[in-house]
Amino acid sequence: MCAPAAAALACHQRPPFVNSSPTRTAAASAPQSAAQRRPLHVALVCNTAWAIYTYRRGLLRALTQAGAQVTVIAPRDRTFEPLAAMGCRCVELPVASKGTNPLDDLRTLLALYRHYRALKPDVVFHYTIKPNIYGSIAAWLARTPSVAVTTGLGYVFIQKSRAAQVAKRLYRFAFRFPREVWFLNRDDEAAFKDGNLLAHPERARLLHGEGVDLDDFPFTPLPERAEFAFVLIGRLLWDKGVAEYVEAARSLRARYPHARFRLLGPVGVDNPSAISREEVAAWEREGVVEYLGETADVRPFIADADCIVLPSYREGVPRTLMEASAMGRPIVATNVPGCREVVADGVNGLLCEARDAASLAASLAQMLDLDGPARAAMAGRGRKKIEKEFDERVVVQRYRELIREITGSTF
Numbered sequence: 001m002c003a004p005a006a007a008a009l010a011c012h013q014r015p016p017f018v019n020s021s022p023t024r025t026a027a028a029s030a031p032q033s034a035a036q037r038r039p040l041h042v043a044l045v046c047n048t049a050w051a052i053y054t055y056r057r058g059l060l061r062a063l064t065q066a067g068a069q070v071t072v073i074a075p076r077d078r079t080f081e082p083l084a085a086m087g088c089r090c091v092e093l094p095v096a097s098k099g100t101n102p103l104d105d106l107r108t109l110l111a112l113y114r115h116y117r118a119l120k121p122d123v124v125f126h127y128t129i130k131p132n133i134y135g136s137i138a139a140w141l142a143r144t145p146s147v148a149v150t151t152g153l154g155y156v157f158i159q160k161s162r163a164a165q166v167a168k169r170l171y172r173f174a175f176r177f178p179r180e181v182w183f184l185n186r187d188d189e190a191a192f193k194d195g196n197l198l199a200h201p202e203r204a205r206l207l208h209g210e211g212v213d214l215d216d217f218p219f220t221p222l223p224e225r226a227e228f229a230f231v232l233i234g235r236l237l238w239d240k241g242v243a244e245y246v247e248a249a250r251s252l253r254a255r256y257p258h259a260r261f262r263l264l265g266p267v268g269v270d271n272p273s274a275i276s277r278e279e280v281a282a283w284e285r286e287g288v289v290e291y292l293g294e295t296a297d298v299r300p301f302i303a304d305a306d307c308i309v310l311p312s313y314r315e316g317v318p319r320t321l322m323e324a325s326a327m328g329r330p331i332v333a334t335n336v337p338g339c340r341e342v343v344a345d346g347v348n349g350l351l352c353e354a355r356d357a358a359s360l361a362a363s364l365a366q367m368l369d370l371d372g373p374a375r376a377a378m379a380g381r382g383r384k385k386i387e388k389e390f391d392e393r394v395v396v397q398r399y400r401e402l403i404r405e406i407t408g409s410t411f
Helices: 005-013 049-055 057-065 080-085 102-119 129-141 162-174 186-194 242-252 277-286 299-303 319-326 357-369 372-389 392-407
Strands: 041-045 069-074 089-092 123-127 146-150 180-183 204-206 228-233 259-264 307-310 331-334 349-352
Touching: 041 057, 041 102, 049 057, 049 069, 049 080, 057 069, 057 392, 069 102, 080 089, 102 129, 123 129, 123 392, 129 146, 129 162, 180 186, 186 204, 228 242, 228 299, 242 259, 242 357, 299 319, 307 319, 307 357, 319 331, 319 372, 331 357, 349 357
Parallel strands: 041 069, 041 123, 069 089, 123 146, 146 180, 180 204, 228 259, 228 307, 307 331, 331 349
Antiparallel strands: none
16 A cells, blocks of 8 residues: 555655656757756546555655655545645546446546646556546547556456446547556456457556555464454455355354454445445344444454455455455455456465355355464465565556656656
8 A cells, every 4th residue: 555665765865756858859958947847747547536545555655755746636535635645636536437328428538638638747547447448538639648557347347238348349449549558467458458459459568466565564463262254355346246255154154153254345335336335234134244334444454354355256456355465364265367366276365266155155164174374374375475476666666667668757
């Protein structure tokens, strides 16, 4: 979440970003006056400001501490204030994440076009479906360099609906404009290439997840107690496998009375697959799950868990699993794109089949049946895997290199 201390210090000690062209003439390369210099301006656009604040805080710190101007363009939520406290400018954006009304989407496109013309960012990074599609088009119209980051394919590749087919056609049109298209896992990249959704396949890049701050998520020993707590962390969506998790909990309660099945995350979110608070309350009354609400800091909940569960249908590379493994928590997840990037079956967790409550229940039972040393060994291997493959500092460096390549700006 937050940039590691060493990286933050390194950024702080460097001089600020200064715009300069890599092909300047000798005359133009003369030292610029203070009036001629201006900070690099980077805009990040997403369907929630919360996701920018939660998942890309390390990038934001690296940019702001190096003197760059950062603008976050997203629907207003409670994270506007902490983003502003970090030094970011926040601009409200209308996005109908659940809707398919073309007039709403046109409104989003026009709003982004006007923002880019007025703010004149040097480069824009787009995240999530609608910003990727309409933001890429708006940036091209405004002659603003852009990068599309596909954080997960969601309903477009899970469902077989007409809306999903329309979204694919829009992707095919919009993704001819970004300078690069980043994918978080190989399956998503292959899906776009195999589906002929990339007009310029040579612009595709594999980011391999957005990384985790290893200092912010330190290794924590597993709890020593009689009960065993599973926790599913994330937005409560049907696509996250919440129904399968609840059904698996029902089937295991009698056999494992010491097991607790918990849910942590927002309900009723702006997503076609959202689960309502009333549905969660019904499960609570039944006694099958405990709902922990939502939080801005998942670390205490991970520390209090014995195992993290994510029976998702498809992911980019799930932040929750990276954070849990960094803190030394065994994982049970589905064998789907994204999850299997983080979880090696039998190494730092267990994989089960998607949309299959019986398969999930079997994996949860297998985790419960492991002895303490076996789970502790999984925990240690998980931390090592995250250190080797998902260090956030590597991801921030990729942003630095691309920004320098696009803008010619150095720091």
